[in-house]
Amino acid sequence: MTIWADPIEERDPWRTLWRLLTHDGLLIGLCAVVAAGLIATVILPQQPSAGVSDPVAYSRWEAEAKQREGALYVPLNGLGLNNVAQAAWWRMALAAFMPIAGLRLADRLIRLVDARRGARDGELRDERRVRVTLHAPPLNDLADRLRARRYRILRHSDDVLVADRTPWAELASAALHLGLVFAAVGLSLNLVVxxxxxxxxxxxxxxxxxxxxxxxxxxxxxxxxxxxxxxxxxxxxxxxxxxxxxxxxxxxxxxxxxxxPGYRLSATNSQARPLLIRASNFLSPTTEVLVTLDADEPERYIAVPEARLALALTAADSASQPARLRAFALPSGEAITDTAVQPTLVVGDAELRFQPAQGAxxxxxxxxGDLLWWLGLTTTLVGAIGSLVYPMQRLLIRRRGEWTEFYASGRYSRREVARLVESRREANPS
The missing domain is CATH 2.60.98 (Tick-borne Encephalitis virus Glycoprotein; domain 1)
Structure with missing residues (x-):
């Protein structure tokens, strides 16, 4: 006997495109890419958002990244894993993730509305014919078995049986996708603003x-x-x-x-005129500078060009002790003094004043976007647990003479159909 395909099974480019965009594999792939980028931001040093425009922060990041990643620094940096937020592949994945999750969310909401109105209860939606068998169990028996497995019977007649897990499956799936949309929007908001x-x-x-x-x-x-x-x-x-x-x-x-610990340093000449101090090649000289000393940078070099002095401040061994100051003449580099820092020090023709200043x-x-991000993660987790308990499945069973056609959609739907048919054979081995 020839079983002709239903019109819905015939080739329809729009339906094919819809199935492609809402396919589980596409969403899972995008989730994997976005999650890989997020994991990289946690375990790998990320380039400062200011980039090379902040040379001090950039140099610190580069040194840390090379030390931690070793020989992997070049390939990881080339893949953009040290700067995930600016990587084109990650931004494209995040940009595609939101509409895909939104389409799937809209599909779940439409299903809920249709279920509430009772629309298309006995029609094929996106179910595909997964099995055709001879002498299948009676539809009454199949309906009882489906009810025992927490399915909802939508339609039950002599020749058609329709069952699904609505509304719990759609609600759980909608929560899952709503959470994904919230999380993606939160990430995008943090990325842009x-x-x-x-x-x-x-x-x-x-x-x-x-x-x-x-x-x-x-x-x-x-x-x-x-x-x-x-x-x-x-x-x-x-x-x-x-x-x-x-x-x-x-x-x-x-x-x-x-x-x-730190000091606020100022300098004057013999006529009490303020002198300009240069604390870094990247900063303009000022009459007062803040100098901090910590474990990452225990020694700081400062220049007083007008007094032809180069100063080196070295952190003390303990917080209770003052820092040490070494002064050198410019341009010869000859050492002038090596002493503990005091509130006032005269070095050459300059008078240096050190005022203690705490730094952090x-x-x-x-x-x-953090609020949306955490709300999205929580909603996604709730939806994922609900989807494990109530996976989205819809079965349409049609009896045509001695032949029975099984149409199904959703996760594990083929296994459900096989279980329905095989259970009958086990009960009647003859």
Whole structure:
């Protein structure tokens, strides 16, 4: 006997495209790419968002990345895994992920609406014919078995049986895809609007300028060297943190990496005229500079060009001891002095003033999409658990004489059909 295909099984380019876009494999592949990028951001040092425009931060990142990754640095960097947020392949995957998840979410919601209205209960949707068998169990027996397996019987007549797992399967799947959309939107929002500044030095009396008009400074120390008070401008919000602690202030995520000792240095000549001091080749000379000394940079070099002096400040062995100062004449490099730092020191024709100033090394992050990201992850987890318990499946069984056609869609649907047919044979081995 020849079984003719239903019209829905015939070639339809639009239906083929729809199935391709909503296929599980496509979404899983995009999820894998996005997740691989996120894992790389956690385990690999990521290039500063400012790039080479912040040479100090870029140099620190490059040194750390080469040290941790060794011989893998070049291939990992070439693949963009050290700068995932700017990698074209990751951005394209994230951009494709949102509409694909949105299409699948719309499909689940349409199914729920159709189920509520009772529309197309007895029609084929995207089910495919998976089996045709002779002398199959009666439809009444099949309906009882499906009910025992928590299926909902939509239609039951002498020649047609339709069953699915609506509404729980569609609700769980909708929650899963809604969570994926929320998470993707949150990531995209952080990518487009958010920013991050790592290993930034903040000190008492000096403002660290950030994006969006924000600035950080430290309040005067209150005798507790283990904690600092961070003041955020322009709204004067403040928070007190210790090393390793984090806080959210005025929409910014602040993480205090470490507290470092420092000095505010100024210099005058013999006529008490302020002298310009150059703290770095990347910074313009000023009459007052902040010098911090920490484990990553225990020695700092400073120049006082007008006094023809080069200064080297070295961190002390303990926090209770002052730093040491070495002074050299320019351009000869001849050593002039090697002494402990004091509030006032006369070196050559210059008078140096050292005012103690506490500093902090911080990470600052603005991530407006974090709320959507965490909400999306939670909703995705709930939907994933629900989908494991109630997978989306729909069965349409049609009796034509002695032949029975099984149409099915959804995960493990072929196995369900095989179980229905094989259970009858096991019960009647003859």
């Amino acid at each position: 958010g920013w991050e500044a790592t290993n930034q030095t903040v000190a008492t009396g000096a403002s660290l300028l950030l994006r969006n008009g924000h600035a950080l400074t430290l309040a005067d120390a209150a005798g507790d060297s283990a904690r600092v008070t961070i003041v955020l401008q322009p709204n004067d919000a403040s928070v007190t943190l210790g090393e390793g602690e984090q806080a959210h202030v005025a929409g910014l995520h602040l993480a205090l990496n470490r507290i470092v 090394i911080m990470d600052v992050r603005y991530a407006p």
